Amino acid sequence: MTGxxxxxxxxxxxxxxxxxxxxxxxxxxxxxxxAAAAYIGTGADSSARAAAPSAASxxxxxxxxxxxxxxxxxxxxxPDANTPxxxxxxxxxxxxxxxxxxxxxxxxxxxxxxxxxxxxxxxDQPSCGxxxxxxxxxxxxxxxxxxxxxxxxxxxxxxxPRIVGIALDGSTTDTIPDTDDGSLDGDPxxxxxxxxxxxxxxxxxxxxSDGNGDGQAEVNQIDDAALTAAxxxxxxxxxxxxxxxxxTAIAAYNRSAEYNQRVAEAATQYARTGGAPG
Numbered sequence: 001m002t003g004x005x006x007x008x009x010x011x012x013x014x015x016x017x018x019x020x021x022x023x024x025x026x027x028x029x030x031x032x033x034x035a036a037a038a039y040i041g042t043g044a045d046s047s048a049r050a051a052a053p054s055a056a057s058x059x060x061x062x063x064x065x066x067x068x069x070x071x072x073x074x075x076x077x078x079p080d081a082n083t084p085x086x087x088x089x090x091x092x093x094x095x096x097x098x099x100x101x102x103x104x105x106x107x108x109x110x111x112x113x114x115x116x117x118x119x120x121x122x123x124d125q126p127s128c129g130x131x132x133x134x135x136x137x138x139x140x141x142x143x144x145x146x147x148x149x150x151x152x153x154x155x156x157x158x159x160x161p162r163i164v165g166i167a168l169d170g171s172t173t174d175t176i177p178d179t180d181d182g183s184l185d186g187d188p189x190x191x192x193x194x195x196x197x198x199x200x201x202x203x204x205x206x207x208x209s210d211g212n213g214d215g216q217a218e219v220n221q222i223d224d225a226a227l228t229a230a231x232x233x234x235x236x237x238x239x240x241x242x243x244x245x246x247x248t249a250i251a252a253y254n255r256s257a258e259y260n261q262r263v264a265e266a267a268t269q270y271a272r273t274g275g276a277p278g
Contacts, residue, residue, distance in 0.1 A: 087212040088116030088223050089157060092132075100274045106136055109153055110145040110196075110222055117211060117226035121234055128234035129241035133274065135226055135233075137266035138253065139196060146196035146222060153196070157212055157222040165193035168200070176200060184219060195219035197229045207232045229253075 092115035100115075101108035114135040121130050139145050143163055146153035151163050167190035168176040180201040182188035191200045199207075204219055209231055211223030218224050233253065238245040250260045 087157075088120050088227055089113050089212065091116035091119045104136070104270050104274050106140075106270070107145050107147075107153055109155060109157060110139060111136065113157060113211065113222040113226040114139060116223070117230040120211075120227060121230040125234045127237070127239055129239055130230055130234055131240075131267075131271075133267045133270040134240070134246075134250075134263070135229055136270050137263045138229060138250075139226070140266050141259065141262050142193075142198040143196045151196075153222060157224075158218075159196050159220045159222065162220050163195055163198070165198060167192055180205065195225045196222055197225040199225070199228065203232065204228065207235070 089109070089112040092112060094112075097108050097112050097115065100106070101111045104111070106114075111132075115132040117135055118130050118132040121128060136145075142148075143151070143159075146159040146163070148163060151159050151161055153159050164185055166173070167187060168174060169190045176191040178188055178201075179191055184201040184204060185192035185194050191202070193200050194204070199219055204217075207228050208217035208219070209224060209227040210217050211225070211227035212221060216224075217228065219228075233240065233249045235252075238249050240246045240249055247260060250263055254260075
């Protein structure tokens with residue numbers, strides 16, 4: 001869950017709150033966010049965080065201004081063509097990850113997952129335009145990059161102890177009765193958001209992805225969670241370089257207007273402080 005403010009989670013119904021976020025987005029774009037957006041994405045505009053910061057960069061406050069294309073440097077290829085496809089955390093250049101982690105304050109292990117997931121989705125769905133900064137922004141707002149409530153992100157990408165949000169029983173959130181007999185969140189009565197990217201069971205069931213190449217999708221493993229988030233954000237043929245699509249994607253993740261704005265602000269800041277990868 002997001003800190004102490006319970007809000008609807010990924011996969012919950014949307015509400016008509018888009019106007020405030022659109023206003024914020026346009027204001028940021030007018031303040032020069034288009035240039036910052038070009039820094040975030042991978043491809044026509046890579047994103048990892050909201051349309052508000054830079055809808056024109058695809059994935060919002062990502063990297064790369066509209067029409068610009070700044071990509072995250074890829075890691076050196078393996079020794080031969082038969083080398084297995086690496087986990088998403090191995091896709092981005094380690095030097096870029098180290099520099100950007102230092103500049104943004106994002107843990108390097110989390111950043112490697114966000115950047116790699118954005119690169120992977122760019123290969124599968126190049127028209128989506130998702131940037132690493134949008135994913136990083138969501139990771140920050142949802143769990144402080146896997147550090148909420150004393151959790152720690154290990155070098156293998158596993159978050160421990162497991163991150164499990166509050167019961168979605170309608171008291172401070174939407175009401176979402178149990179959908180998985182508690183198999184993912186341990187609660188047989190109400191659904192709860194789980195993992196560093198905070199997925200409710202039904203959303204995880206429909207989009208769960210293996211991001212670390214171990215043949216399993218684990219909601220508390222940062223590579224798996226980041227890649228799943230990327231696929232979820234890019235669903236329905238969205239073009240996250242467009243403000244409306246970026247806002248819609250973040251709303252699908254969490255319909256709160258405040259949430260959308262927090263993600264947009266974080267994504268924009270990451271794009272600015274992270275600089276152009278290269």
